[in-house]
Amino acid sequence: MPLSEQxxxxxxxxxxxxxxxxxDVVSAPSGDRALSYRxxxxxxxxxxxxxGGLVVGVILGDVWGVVVGVIGxxxxxxxxxxxxxxxxxxxPAEPRQRSTAKRQDSSSFMDRMNDRWDRRQDGR
Incomplete structure (x- = not known):
């Protein structure tokens, strides 16, 4: 059933x-993390x-085999x-603005988190 306009x-x-x-509820990929080829x-x-260590551990069989297998x-x-x-x-590091530091001191924790989220979404 389709939704009405309202x-x-x-x-x-x-x-x-x-x-x-x-x-906190919305999780969007930020794009600043990637897998490294190295x-x-x-x-x-x-x-x-x-x-290879696991195979060598199975071949040895004794107590040393268990130790090598666990390490493998x-x-x-x-x-x-x-x-x-x-x-x-x-x-690249961006220079911090002085007004931002003042504003962060007087704002609440949640306001700072929302500001960080907005900056992350804007790509700054």
Missing amino acids: EQRLLDEMERHLLHNDA NLVYGALLLLAGV FAAMLAGVMLAVTPVRRSA
Whole structure:
């Protein structure tokens, strides 16, 4: 069942209000994080070394085999975490304005968080 014009307007207004005021609820990709090719390569190499350690641990079999297997598994886990963890892109630093610092001292915590969210959405 389609929405009436009044319901559509009300829905649009609620969405705008949510985007403007409730930054914690809305999760939009900020674009300042990306996967690093270097981390992908190092993670893949660490993953392969972990698989090798796991295989060697199975071949050894005794107590040392368990220790080597656990270390291999930990290396595999670390390799995957390294490969899929995004890194922050470096952005040129912008000079801070003095009026911003004064305003932040007198504003509430939520106002500062909303200002940070707005700056992030504007791409500054």
